[in-house]
Amino acid sequence: MGIQFDAINLSTAMVGEHGISKGERKRAAAVAQQALKGFHRLVDSGEIGFPHLPFRNQTVAAIKRYAAEVKGSYDTVCLIGIGGSALGAWALDCALRGPHPVQGAFSTSFPRLVVLDNVDPSFVMGALASMQPKKTLVVVAAKSGATAETGSVFLIVKQWLEAALGRKAASRIVAVTSENRGDLIVLAKQEGYRTFFLDENVGGRFSVLSPIGLVPAALAGLDIAKLVKGAAEMTALCWKESLDENIALRAALDHFLVWTLRGKTIQVAFPYSNRLWGMAFWFRQLWAESLGKKTDRNNADVYFGQTPVAALGTTDQHSQVQLYMEGPNDKVFTFWGVEKFSDSGKIPKSKTGLDAFDYLGGQTLAKLLNAERKATTAALTATGRPNCTFLLERVDAAHVGAFLQLMMFETAFLGEMLNINAFNQEGVELGKKYTFGLMGRKGWEKLAGEYAAYEGKQKKASE
Ligand code: PA5
Helix, strand or coil: CCEEEECHHHEHHHHHHHCECHHHHHHCHHHHHHHHHHHHHHHHCCCCCHHHHHHCHHHHHHHHHHHHHHCCCCCEEEEECCHHHCHHHHHHHHHHHCCHHHCCCCCCCCCEEEEECCCCHHHHHHHHHHCCHHHEEEEEEECCCCCHHHHHHHHHHHHHHHHHHHHHHHHHEEEEEECCCCHHHHHHHHHCCEEEEECCCCCHHHCCCCHHHHHHHHHCCCCHHHHHHHHHHHHHHHCCCCCCCCHHHHHHHHHHHHHHCCCCCEEEEEECCHHHHHHHHHHHHHHHHHHCEEECCCCCEEEECCEEEECCCCHHHHCCHHHHHHCCCCEEEEEEEECCCCCCCECCCCCCCCHHHHCCCCCEHHHHHHHHHHHHHHHHHHCCCCEEEEEECCCCHHHHHHHHHHHHHHHHHHHHHHCCCCCCCHHHHHHHHHHHHHCCCCCCHHHHHHHHHHHHHHHHHCC
16 A cells, blocks of 8 residues: 555654654553554444445445436536535545646536535525536535535525426435434435435544545546545555554554643644645544544543644645744644655756756656655754654545545544544534524524523623
């Protein structure tokens, strides 16, 4: 598998007291093995299901069949979802077809992916104005089948589609949701939408390799078979005991140590690739929601969390690196590098006679990008800032599938090391419940009352 993890710049030998010593790492080896066993138990018991996703050949085949059936009938895939029901598909599309503003012209043979993951009316209405209903295929994705953002945008898009297509609109809608809960499945059955299901034991942010990510990916023309093949190969490595082979476990242990022993409470995910930029946003959700927890598994208050920040190299060298070099040493940097680019971006030879230009001529953008990544790691190391690097041989379906699976395993292992439940998200739920109350959803009146009390308190405090 062409993914390497280089953690030498997390060592005391490289970053002094902010790093991890050989002794500390050696003593913690048992922590890694316990985490591996603990997570294995969760998967074996059926509580957690994402490791099985790359092996669901029938699901992949069914999605591919559906994509082949509708191929050529649309130039836009409109995905309506939020959080784990949107970020994965967007990350896959950016990685495998190129960053959104510079993708090729869209057509029925190269459909674009429009992800409606917000309820900003200017965004949603602007998107509708840019799409043609007769050439749009709608994917509505919600595990709970009850998310206010997804439900509201879907009602608008549904009406827009029905106004143009009448009864045929239903044949242009695919619902991806839980089979046995939530109102989306009820509506889908009533209206006769095509449906794909998500297993109950796969959480939203761990669902990119389920139909939640695979349906929009396949409809956009991505090779989902290669994607899951790469993820399957990585899964096999993620169950190995050897830290040399199991990069996910090694990375989890290193991040655990630098976080808990050296107090690095912020992790900067720093891809040096616009194609991996979408994945940095997907990763932010994965890391933040999984590892930001009030209580541990023994119900003791722990208030754990490492704030994930997304930075893009080289762009953010010119906006963030001043802070990273000279500000508080409270961060660990995880660079995501790419060895081979699909096009190296040759810079033409130049004889301007000007120093700032002529040395660049005849070289490549790929070389410059990687030189800047290496230079930034060296500069951070020189000022005692712990950093590590994931290096992908290339950004293709197999490597992307493997890297996604690696990060999900790493997150799960780190949850075990911290003794927290990385798979729930109570903190997200309260805001969702207040929204139901505020928007007048039946059965949520108590939450509306609680919100009114909060406003009353605010009023009093401002007197
Ligand atoms: O990881 C999670 O479970 C959440 O962040 C969800 O993905 C997000 O809240 C969207 O939920 P749903 O798919 O039910 O609309």
